[in-house]
Structure formats: structure tokens, C-alpha cells
Amino acid sequence: MLLDVPGFIASLGLPDGCRVDQRVPKKLLLENGAPTAADKRLIADTVEEIQWVAALKPNTIGVPDYRDDQREYLEIAVLAVTLRSQPGQDKAKPANAARLAELVHRAVPYPVLLLLCSGQSMTLSLAHKRWAQNEAGKVVLDGGLVAASLPEDAPGADAMDAFMQTVALARQPRSSLLALYQGWMDGVQALLAAKMTGAFKAADSPKQAAARRHALQECVRLEAEAARLRAQAGKEKQLARQVELNLALKRVLAQLAAAREQL
Structure with a gap:
């Protein structure tokens, strides 16, 4: 279009x-x-x-x-x-x-x-x-x-x-x-x-629109954090530190999925 x-x-x-x-x-x-x-x-x-x-x-x-x-x-x-x-x-x-x-x-x-x-x-x-x-x-x-x-x-x-x-x-x-x-x-x-x-889907009320605004901000923040952790994990040489970064990434991705549910 x-x-x-x-x-x-x-x-x-x-x-x-x-x-x-x-x-x-x-x-x-x-x-x-x-x-x-x-x-x-x-x-x-x-x-x-x-x-x-x-x-x-x-x-x-x-x-x-x-x-x-x-x-x-x-x-x-x-x-x-x-x-x-x-x-x-x-x-x-x-x-x-x-x-x-x-x-x-x-x-x-x-x-x-x-x-x-x-x-x-x-x-x-x-x-x-x-x-x-x-x-x-x-x-x-x-x-x-x-x-x-x-x-x-x-x-x-x-x-x-x-x-x-x-x-x-x-x-x-x-x-x-x-x-x-x-x-x-x-x-x-x-x-x-x-x-x-x-x-x-248009918001049904100003309250719902405000909640969506907050969820969008959270999604942007969490996507940036996930990208940072991926890049850091890709450069990390120590195995223990790699595991730690990947666990942190999983936590961030779970938070991101929860934020998307609010959209």
C-alpha cells in the first residue's frame, strides 16, 4: 500500500x-x-x-x-x-x-x-x-x-x-x-x-491507552537490553560468564514477552 x-x-x-x-x-x-x-x-x-x-x-x-x-x-x-x-x-x-x-x-x-x-x-x-x-x-x-x-x-x-x-x-x-x-x-x-x-486495535479508553504507552516503552527498553546481552554473550570467552549472560537474557526475554501481552 x-x-x-x-x-x-x-x-x-x-x-x-x-x-x-x-x-x-x-x-x-x-x-x-x-x-x-x-x-x-x-x-x-x-x-x-x-x-x-x-x-x-x-x-x-x-x-x-x-x-x-x-x-x-x-x-x-x-x-x-x-x-x-x-x-x-x-x-x-x-x-x-x-x-x-x-x-x-x-x-x-x-x-x-x-x-x-x-x-x-x-x-x-x-x-x-x-x-x-x-x-x-x-x-x-x-x-x-x-x-x-x-x-x-x-x-x-x-x-x-x-x-x-x-x-x-x-x-x-x-x-x-x-x-x-x-x-x-x-x-x-x-x-x-x-x-x-x-x-x-484502538484503545477503548484513555486508561487503556496509557497502559499501552507504558508497555511500549517497556518493550523498547527490554529489546535494547536483550540486544546488549546477546552482543556481550557473543564476545565473552569465559564459559561461566557466558552462562550467566544467557540466563540474564532469558529473564529479559520473559519480561519482554510479558510486556507484549499488555499491548
Whole structure:
């Protein structure tokens, strides 16, 4: 299943009143989202085009804004960034794409639904924002990015179809822009869970979605620990130490299986 930006945007079902459809000069990202010389080179060399697709505000989608001591969600921006195809590659390197997504999220003061397009692949990412603790008026990322590559992270066409139905604006919570944004984030995490379980299932409640978030974090942590133990055991020369590492690996794999059961 091949995806493109227009197809994905159509699946969101956004009202015409929130569409912006304006090209954003790359210069703005270079000036506001590139803290290092390496980041400036990355943007200059790999970003082909930035499109501001839509601005979701209370007066354009009928969902109230959100304010508390930690954050202020007055609007949600939908952005599409097209990357240049590199010689001999049909898409950007994962590390480069992840860094670019982070730079875009950091550069925009609003929460962003970001589509990063590279060749035939599209990465969808989201990240919560909060007030910076030490700088008045400055917004920073609150936690890491939640991202999925489409369609690679779907275990099959059925899961992909189910996910595409789940992202529709009409199916998101409408109590506030924060709840709406979290609804999209929960949908992406459901797809990441489906990659491990083989079947897509949307969360039935915010409590279930929160439990899945925790289980996904545990799976990522335990998979990294299992990889570390395997590598260490492969290099170990002493038999007793090999046995010890393999026993530790079995314990981690049992914990990983238990975490996957929570997905």
C-alpha cells in the first residue's frame, strides 16, 4: 500500500476552514530550528519543501483550546515536509529523518502533526509541548517523539486500513485540543503495538491507552537490553560468564514477552 500526503490528509477529513495549504520558506526552519552547524547542513541538504497544510483552532474545527500550568494548546499545526532523494537512495537515512522531525517539532511553538515524506515512505510524528522551566514564554518538547513509518510499521494491509480510519478527525476526542492531539498520538501507538502483536486495535479508553504507552516503552527498553546481552554473550570467552549472560537474557526475554501481552 503506497501512501502520499494528499491521500493521508484526505483520510484526516479536515474541514475546509482549517486548510492553509501554504509553502513555508526553508529559511524559517534554518533560522528557528537549527541549533548547530550540522543541523543547518542537514536541513539545507535534505529538505526539499515544507508545506503548512492546516491550522486546527477552536474557530476552525469547533474544539476548545487547552491551558494549564504546564502547557497551552491554542492550535495544532499540520505540516508536510518533503525530503530530497539522495543519490543511490530512495529515502532518507532513519537517523537523519528522526533528527529532522525533532528539529521541526522544536521549531514550531504549537503541537504538530508532522508528515515527513522520503521516496515512497512517509513518517508520521507527534510530540507534546510544555512551557520551559527556566525561560519564560519558551516552549520545549515534553517527552520524546511518537512516530511511525507508513506503511512499513503496519503488520499488514488490514492493520494499515484500520489505522487510516482511526486517524480521521471526527474520531478523535473533542473535549480539548490536548485531548484531540493525544487521540492521534494514541492511534500511532496502537499501530506500533500492532507491529509487535500482528493486529491493530484502538484503545477503548484513555486508561487503556496509557497502559499501552507504558508497555511500549517497556518493550523498547527490554529489546535494547536483550540486544546488549546477546552482543556481550557473543564476545565473552569465559564459559561461566557466558552462562550467566544467557540466563540474564532469558529473564529479559520473559519480561519482554510479558510486556507484549499488555499491548
